[in-house]
């Protein structure tokens with residue numbers, strides 16, 4: 001270390017670092033008199049010695065690239081949301097992805113950036129994921145207005161005053177919804193044979209308990225759309241149930257109603273998505289009861305609740321690349337993890353590719369159609 005001779009430098013404090021002349025460690029832009037470019041000097045002041053020491057200096061370019069990396073590094077901590085607590089607002093439930101808050105008459109649902117795979121929440125956040133899920137559900141809830149749903153408000157500036165202090169956290173990823181009593185069944189609809197449906201078909205020639213004719217290839221379109229419900233497990237795996245078990249659980253009238261609504265929603269969604277180059281191979285809906293009426297709740301045809309395939313890469317006989325978690329699943333399959341919690345940390349590259357896929361799903365489906373020429 002050598003003492004700085006202030007006569008050789010013109011010194012300017014850099015506001016981007018916690019620098020001030022009184023702090024023991026500070027950073028300054030310094031122009032040597034014989035150079036047009038400033039150097040960045042980090043210096044330490046020693047009160048006992050009564051002098052200032054130069055620790056090291058960086059060229060302007062090195063300093064700028066350091067600042068850019070520091071900014072990029074700090075971005076995820078500003079923008080990603082793994083958990084969400086809103087002091088003063090009562091949290092009712094923390095799901096795999098959503099945090100549910102009690103607003104009295106209504107609920108506040110906040111979609112975090114959590115991602116789960118193989119029924120395990122991963123340690124990473126996927127930047128922008130919560131917003132994609134919320135915006136896509138909002139898009140569908142608006143379009144699918146022939147079935148009542150729980151959505152009340154997504155515009156944060158119109159949220160109640162008690163939520164305004166949290167506007168920056170909530171913007172884009174939150175929805176005020178009707179408080180319903182969820183039905184204890186997940187309403188799965190399949191238009192194509194994939195995942196557990198394909199596994200069951202290979203073992204028993206059935207899908208969700210329905211006999212399906214022989215000779216189908218993996219990912220083939222099913223001869224007819226199938227309603228294959230499952231239980232809604234509080235924790236762990238949702239277990240598939242047969243149609244008669246579903247009727248026993250819900251009662252005939254409700255079971256028939258949610259089956260018909262699920263098929264109608266799926267068929268509409270599939271036809272629309274096809275026009276945007278996406279195959280919705282299957283999806284899962286949740287319904288709840290509000291004031292005696294059955295309404296669609298939770299999320300709607302997002303990459304988390306559905307299998308999205310890019311139509312231009314669809315080829316029966318294998319597993320088409322899916323829009324969302326394919327990179328995550330492939331990486332987890334190959335990293336030697338035993339699929340028991342805790343899950344390993346994903347590499348930055350997998351996180352970035354996954355975030356990009358979620359964004360693409362939203363853009364493809366919800367972007368306004370390009371204007372006719």
Ligand SMILES: Nc1ncnc2c1ncn2[C@@H]1O[C@H](COP(=O)(O)OP(=O)(O)OP(=O)(O)O)[C@@H](O)[C@H]1O
Pocket residue numbers: 093094095096097098099100107109150177178179180181182286288297298299
């Ligand atoms: N309008 C609503 N009224 C009551 N409960 C709701 C409503 N909308 C959603 N929920 C519940 O809020 C929770 C949302 O959490 P999240 O979407 O993370 O679900 P999860 O059940 O943990 O996982 P997954 O949906 O992947 O099975 C779910 O338990 C869902 O049933």
Ligand SMILES: [Mg+2]
Pocket residue numbers: 095298299
């Ligand atoms: Mg859910």
